[in-house]
Amino acid sequence: MISEKIVERLSLYRWLLETRLENEVSNLFSYQLASMACVSPAQIRRDLMTIGYSGSPGKGYLVADLAKSIGKELDGAKPSKVAVVGMGNLGRALVSFISDRRSHLQIVATFDTDSTKYGRVICGCRCYAQNELEKIIKLEGITVAILTLPSDAAQAVADRLEKAGVTGILNYAPVPLKVSKKVYLENRDVTAALEKVAYFAREGD
């Protein structure tokens, strides 16, 4: 079990390796990857140590091989399936965003309560009526959900997702959800992030 922060950085390393380096260089040193990822070289070496990846002094790390090793840790046997609940502006934006970027995850379903939205393909992904949530989640074997809906609906949907078998939720609704310990929850409150940036913009880091 790798810690949260390390997982996040590994994900970044892999992305840098795949999109910036794979066709440019075949190997690189910790300080080079460090500079691209804006972390210390020691941090890179520690992180790679936790996934048991070894480079060699003189050669550094093999780009393609390292990317694959990170993948072996981050991805499961098969890619997790993702659903997006709430296809307002934010939901649509995230679906496009994730599709644009080469990702190791697939968004296989989106949901909305608005009948002008469901029954169609939006941003390249089928949108279902929200009352079909349980059915589709089970049918597709979806384990991860992104919540982009109004605060007042978020908790009820989270409960339904959990019952249907979802074990990871990425929550963009500005409300702290309560979920059981079996579900991993990540809150991405936009306002809190912005207030934080504003604070440090003023206080001068």
Added chain:
Amino acid sequence: MISEKIVERLSLYRWLLETRLENEVSNLFSYQLASMACVSPAQIRRDLMTIGYSGSPGKGYLVADLAKSIGKELDGAKPSKVAVVGMGNLGRALVSFISDRRSHLQIVATFDTDSTKYGRVICGCRCYAQNELEKIIKLEGITVAILTLPSDAAQAVADRLEKAGVTGILNYAPVPLKVSKKVYLENRDVTAALEKVAYFAREGD
């Protein structure tokens, strides 16, 4: 100077106090706020200690007063002005989101390179041509910027923002920006967040 994590939590506490409690109760105990914010009561007490706020045993904390005290720490003398650069799906979604939620920050300008977008009011906020960036930033005294534009443009815009006087950047472009130490940078990479959730959804927290 308060630490990043504490600032983030304080922002959440204030929001809970203002939107959930202000008209309901006049005082509350650390364990009550803790349960709403999904943190431990000891954490609440520590956090309030760092801003020098005292409650009283038996009464707990005064809701309205505490909210104001947090505000005194988080907000400056006058509210920071915010700009959004890149009014694609994500930019528009964030502008609406932030306007909907009662916020202590004001979005005073948005920018885009697309001439069908600038020159109008989008989501309640004036959209300017991106080549007016420096002019408007200086004119309005904008110190915080949200970046929601394609990766390849992000670094150049970040450089321009910094030169124009911006000291805080909230970056949604999936690329680690390089900025000088004077600028506080927060990266909110959607894909990294999603990969993290997928990892812990699988590994079972």
Added chain:
DNA sequence: GCCTGTGAAGCTATTCACAGCT
């Protein structure tokens, strides 16, 4: 009795610094 405020302990994350390899 039940709460707050807080020193001290415990835990996690990051950096240092250097032996060992190429």
Added chain:
DNA sequence: AGCTGTGAATAGCTTCACAGGC
């Protein structure tokens, strides 16, 4: 000579546990 891998040191964050007040 210059890098990696890693024990040890440091820094930062959270919880414990309890004295003191209402």
